[in-house]
Amino acid sequence: MSSDKSECDNQLRRDRELAELREWFKHNENLPQEIEPLLLRRFYQCMYCDAEETKKLIEVNYALRNKHPHLFIKRDPLDADSRRTFDYADILPLPGLTPENYKVSLYCFRDFEASKMHHTEDTRAFFMVADCRFITLDDIARPEILSDGEVQIFDMKGTTMRHISRLTISTLRAYIKFLQLAFPVRLKAIHMVNCPSYLDRIVSIVKPFISDEVFKLIRFHTTSIDTLYGFVPRAMLPQEYGGAAGSLSTLREQTQKVLAANRDYLMDPRHWQVDKPEKRNGKSWKLFN
Structure with missing residues (x-):
């Protein structure tokens, strides 16, 4: 019973933090307008469900995308x-x-x-x-x-x-x-x-x-x-x-x-383009193992 309760508590925490991350994303002018829920979950899981580290990873992701728009933004899978x-x-x-x-x-x-x-x-x-x-x-x-x-x-x-x-x-x-x-x-x-x-x-x-x-x-x-x-x-x-x-x-x-x-x-700038790029001071980290 205790393990079931612990899992339930963990799920409630994940749901709450993902909701908070969605709100943070929506109001962060250094990010695009929208993010797919499943993609947000991947960022969160990648950082072992650490909300603060997830935010840093997301900001680095979109900073690099906007630094190289010819690779990540200006694209068409059918061209x-x-x-x-x-x-x-x-x-x-x-x-x-x-x-x-x-x-x-x-x-x-x-x-x-x-x-x-x-x-x-x-x-x-x-x-x-x-x-x-x-x-x-x-x-x-x-x-x-x-x-x-x-x-x-x-x-x-x-x-x-x-x-x-x-x-x-x-x-x-x-x-x-x-x-x-x-x-x-x-x-x-x-x-x-x-x-x-x-x-x-x-x-x-x-x-x-x-x-x-x-x-x-x-x-x-x-x-x-x-x-x-x-x-x-x-x-x-x-x-x-x-x-x-x-x-x-x-x-x-x-x-x-x-x-x-x-x-x-893939072509919708609302998912990829940052309208007001700001200088970012986040630290770097490595996503291995």
Whole structure:
């Protein structure tokens, strides 16, 4: 009985603090006009239900968004730039959660021609998919459960030095900084699969632009994709990766439907744009483990 009462008390406290955070958000001129309730819950859970730390994370998130509007605000999931990205690459949240309660996303090329890579536009597409996921339930069968962390899988099949030469350093820095300081979930692991024989050359080029905290989370799978199964259940992976989550084409179609359905949300400045940006003095922190 006491444990039931404790859980009830915790739920009442969470509900009260989330309501207070909504009011704080609404009246904070350093923030946009609106925030989706599920996204607010993610910020709150990410900071272990600490309301004050949640406020700091939210302010950093929108400060970085407004510092890089070409990545986070000026966007359209159905425009020509987005279509080019989704025609040559897959950016796919995978269904379900790991036993550790982590959400998994997969990124891979469908077309290996390096000239089709446009790093800034591709990064913008990545964040559109992420922003849609953050207002979508992680597990339909358990709507009350939110993920406790993020696992990313990058398939390096077809990656050449020509691809690496097309990286935009400013975009890479903004991407890493946002993951490290502003993501509404905690980054737990990055898995690189189908690594090429010249992996060392690629790492030597990009490592100076990746923070030590992020680099420590990267695991390179150099021999076989089988080593990935020790970290991500096969049931969550696409058929093409030995899993049971459906084909890449099915997952791609589902993701595109979600993007189209949320186009107005992604393009609505009321959810993203700060009308009166102020100087922020909040401390920085790292969202890992």
